[in-house]
Amino acid sequence: MATSTGRVSGTTRDRAAGATDSARGRGRGRQAGPVRRSLSQYWYAWAMVAPVVVVTAALIGWPLVRGVYLSLTDATEATMGRTIGVNVIPSTYEFVGLDNYVGVLTSGLFWEKLTWTVVWTVACVALHYGVGLGLALMLNRRLRFRSVYRLLLILPWAVPPFVAAFIWRYLYNSDYGVINAMLRAAGLGGVGWLDDPTTAKIAVIAVNVWIGIPFMMMAMLGGLQSIPKELYEAAEVDGATPWQRFRFVTVPGLRTVSSTVLLLGTIWTFNMFPLIFLITGGGPGSSTEILVTYAYREAFTGVRNYAGSAAWGVIILLLLVVMALVYRRALRKQGEVW
Amino acid sequence: MSTATAGPAKGRRVRVRGRGERSVGSSILLHGTLVVASVISLFPIVWLVLTSLKPRDGWLSTELKLFDGSSLDNYARVLTGTQFPSWLFNSVVIAGLTTVIGVFLASTTGYAISRFRFPGYRGVMWMLLVTQMFPVAILIVPLYNLMAGLGLLNQIPGLVIAYMTVAVPFCAWMMKGYFDSIPREIDQAGMIDGLTPFGTFWRVVLPLARPSLAVTAFYSFMTAWGEVAYASVFMTGDDKRTLAAGLQQFVGQYWADWGLLTAAAVLIAVPAAVVFLFVQRHLVAGLTSGATKL
Amino acid sequence: MRRAFSTATIVAALALAVSACGGGDGGTAAAPSQAAPADPSQISGEITWWDTVRPDSEGPTFQALIQEFQAKYPKIKVNYVNVPSDQAQNKFQTAAQAGSGAPDVIRSEVAWTSQFASLGYLQPLDGSRAVENESDFLAGPLSSTKYNGKTYAVPQVTDTLALLYNKRLLKEAGHEKAPATVEELKQVALDVKEKAGVNGLALNVDSYFLLPFMYGEGGDLLDVQSKKITVNSPANVKAMTTVADLVTSGAAAKPAIQDSYANAMTALKDGKVAMIYNGPWALAEIYQGKEFKDKENLGIAPVPAGSVKAGAPTGGWNLAIYAGSKNIDASYEFVRFMSTAEAQAKVAKEISLLPTRTSAYDNPDVQGNKDVAVFKPIMDTATPRPWIPEGGQLFQPLLEGYQSLLGGKTTPEEMLKTVDEKYRGIFKGWS
Secondary structure (H helix, E strand, C coil): CCCCCCCCCHHHCCCCCCCCCHHHHHHHCCCHHHHHHHHHHHHHHHHHHHHHHHHHHHHHHHHHHHHHHHHCECCCCCCCCEEECCEEECCCCCECCCHHHHHHHHCHHHHHHHHHHHHHHHHHHHHHHHHHHHHHHHHCCCCCCHHHHHHHHHHHHHCCHHHHHHHHHHHHCCCCCHHHHHHHHCCCCCCCCCCCHHHHHHHHHHHHHHHHHHHHHHHHHHHHHCCCHHHHHHHHHCCCCHHHHHHHHHHHHHHHHHHHHHHHHHHHHHCCHHHHHHHCCCCCCCCCCCHHHHHHHHHHCCCCCHHHHHHHHHHHHHHHHHHHHHHHHHHHHCCCCC | CCCCCCCHHHHHHHHHHHCCCCCHHHHHHHHHHHHHHHHHHHHHHHHHHHHHCCCHHHHCCCCCCCCCCCCCHHHHHHHHHCCHHHHHHHHHHHHHHHHHHHHHHHHHHHHHHHHCCCCCHHHHHHHHHHHHHCCCCCCHHHHHHHHHHCCCCCCHHHHHHHHHHHHHHHHHHHHHHHHHCCCHHHHHHHHHCCCCHHHHHHHHHHHHCHHHHHHHHHHHHHHHHHCCHHHHHHCCCHHHCCHHHHHHHHECCCCECHHHHHHHHHHHHHHHHHHHHHHHHHHHHHHHHHCCCC | CCCCCCHHHHHHHHHHHHHHCCCCCCCCCCCCCCCCCCCHHHCCEEEEEEECCCCCCCHHHHHHHHHHHHHHCCCEEEEEEECCHHHHHHHHHHHHHHCCCCCCEEEEEHHHHHHHHHCCCECCCCCCCCCCCHHHECHHHHHCCEECCEECEEEEEEECCEEEEEHHHHHHCCCCCCCCEHHHHHHHHHHHHHHHCCEEEECCCCHHHHHHHHHHCCCCCEECCCCEECCCCHHHHHHHHHHHHHHHCCCECCCCCCCHHHHHHHHHHCCCEEEEEECHHHHHHHCCCHHHCCHHHEEEECCCECCCCCCCECEEEEEEEECCCCCHHHHHHHHHHHCCHHHHHHHHHHHCCEECECHHHHCHHHHCCHHHHHHHHHHHCCECCCCCHHHHHCHHHHHHHHHHHHCCCCCHHHHHHHHHHHHHHHCCCCC
16 A cells, blocks of 8 residues: 555555555656556546536636736726727726725625634534434334434425525515414514614524524435434443433434534535525615625626635635634544545 | 446445444344434425415414314415415426526536636636525625616516526536546547537537536526525515415514415425426435545 | 527537627627708617516506607617616626626616716717707706716606604694604604604615705715715714614614515504605505505605705616617617606606606696605705716615614614724725
8 A cells, every 4th residue: 555655656656545645746757658657547536526627617717817817907897999880998906916806805884794704614513413413313213103203394495595585574564474474373483583783683593593403404304314213222232321321322423524624514505695684685784694695785786896706705705714723623633634 | 436237236236235233122222223314304395385384273283283174265365365386387497597507608618627727717616605605694685786787677587697606616516526526538539420519518428418507407406496695685576486485474563474485385396396306316326426526 | 689699600609609708799789870860760670678677566657658769760669678676787797797688678767877878888968869859858867877977877766764753643643743853853753652652763774864964963874075084073973873862762663674665564554664765766655554544644844854854865777878879779769768857747747757858747647646746845856876987886785884773782872883994995095
């Protein structure tokens, strides 16, 4: 097994386990020989990833490169040169260095929105995970009507998010919504759910939790079922309490599933544009605006600010990349391989 | 590692031995919690269905009623008075293509990054992750320009390609995890039988990965079925819209035809729920193992 | 129309996209026609029209007009696409800048027109066949089609805000006439609440609906002539104080901030509120409500005056032509046809949208439409808004302020100060 940092030899090329990534050796293959050899070696692998890489590079890579470039200029819809029919607009945008980034990062609003975005993401992901795990634990038990429960609980997944956003807005309606009607019937009086910053924040988190739990629950259920039963039996023989079984068998058994779904859940929630945009439109005031919706509004109202929107996009992307790096490092420390 | 064959019945028997009987109290608690959770999960959907049966006056009314002159009028209006049928056709084609191509690409990619350590491996892994971090709302304009330059605007293939970039990264990741859980000896056996690496993948490994394929298919399908942002911007013709994009027509700034919206939403959710019914058992097994390695 | 790339030219197209991304390659755009063809009815081509009306209640009228147009111009085919009004601006901007996927003709809101024109998206129409008898158009709507001295659109319909009220409820409260001033409005609303037992007034939490209060006190958002931001003025503070007082005094129900438009309309239709501010576009929906089965029960009056005057904003829609259209001549004819007095009269008669031509109001069909007749005098006093490219950016800060004000999170003074600061970010160098 090639464990050195050198090139992986031919015989071990397709045995992944333990092979440190040979990408590090990439720079050394200067002579013709290794190039040809690596072509013949990695031909299959490259062919298999090629379609995805090409499509992604074109559709994501190109806008990304262009976005980075634009974010260093002062391009707007008005200064970007173009000819449309008889109208000729000269290109007048200029390179401005990091001005856009400085502008965003020094605005008080950015930090305000970032704080709320972090709160939103943490709250949503924690609830997704906690409730999802709780339900999965229940569904993993011997239980009457288990498949009925399971079906009912995953149904929200079948509702497209934007439809869900509309339904919930309808349910939350402060005058004629069902939720307030029930509260009033119970003698509690209605709540202006989307009319007050605090309740509006709770309301959007609740909707996102509603939408996201089925995925988390199914992933956790899968994770639970993959834990060998023998482990539980052994623990029981050793006289472990239910809590100890959970703590020392279930939790470690779920670690790998959890690490993936938590990372993906965080990324998805961080960029959850449609929900907030459709339910509150960022209001009241701009209290429920997360970074993406705020950036969208900043850059796309009126004459579009291409440079500004690109800077926002790059900042959001960087925040997530940094998050992923830190997360990966933390996992590494716990002995996870990536 | 659980596989598709480990049905609940089997699991139940195993566990009976392990754990003692539940007390009546905890049974009630357990069922109570699950019932409450199910009600919460179901309530908005039930309300959606009820609203879709109401006439115009009942959508938003000062008096709330469960049933208010229920009829299927809204469904009739959706099916005959709008472009719903052609939207449905577009959605089925687009979601179908996205699913088939997406599953294929995700599994080849997943297999490659699971089995081979090739130059660029790490780059591919990061690419799959970073792609999901892309704030779509903000960078939709350059994408539009790209589509326009490629002549893919208002074309079904254009939208399918766009959905690939959303669905494939997640799916490839899931598939990679699942392939990791399939012993390498199986590949080697295939190789010894004289199969090419691709042949091994196609004939030997892929059939074993069925649960994960189900998840991937499901995820791709749902992505294409419910997506709005790309669909409403890239498909400029009225007859080229997908269901999700078409639905937005029913809710304007100063008016909302809740009857049409809810009826159409129910019609959209039903096929998705049916797909669910078929794959939900695989879903559990697939997601699990799929996620075993980050 | 759209240029389709064959697979063989994809590489070339890619290169083009790289070089012209964001710019669009306009080399193939049609040159404007210098002289009108001898026989306009022989013009051929296929044009796409993005309409923004309600597809169910208003769409059919326009589709019928298209049929008439196609009968008159047998060689022109019109593709009708309905785009929701709140998405049309964004979608058009995206498509127009790319040079592909944009419609030939767009129904452009009055406030968008100058913005589109400033970005070079619109075909100048001066001297073209699209504009016919320009002096016949009402001055307010016509002013919205001008940018830098050129004409970029043709007014299609116009609108404004009025006070819509439930006559029965007002009568129960002892009022035969609609309130003429904001003070009276408050009194009438309180009377309704006391005597009829329902809310007097429902506010729609939206910037546009705030303008009558500002105009009423003599305030405005901007002074375009002298490049001044005037939103933070004593007049506007007074207006905002009045609005806040309407809610705190109980004259107006505490409005929902989300969906307040729909809620106000629902309450009016069900007889749970006596008065709302709204425009002619809302009438069709209101008449579907149970309180207005008898249309006579709905009263329409000018917006109540503030201490200075009664002023409602001018709204409406124009028809504009995309400069990159491949069928400019056919588009000219279409715009011309859709803005004739006859076409406008048909629209006014069937769906009560207000014509933009003076001569259309002489048409017996239009005069026979009561709603149009009622709105006409209100229209005459409507205040034109500043038609500037940045006009579309004015409303969001105002909306956020309005929401905070009603939520009790800010005072009128603070609210206007915040709005003023945000405007300064948009209009750099204005005083």
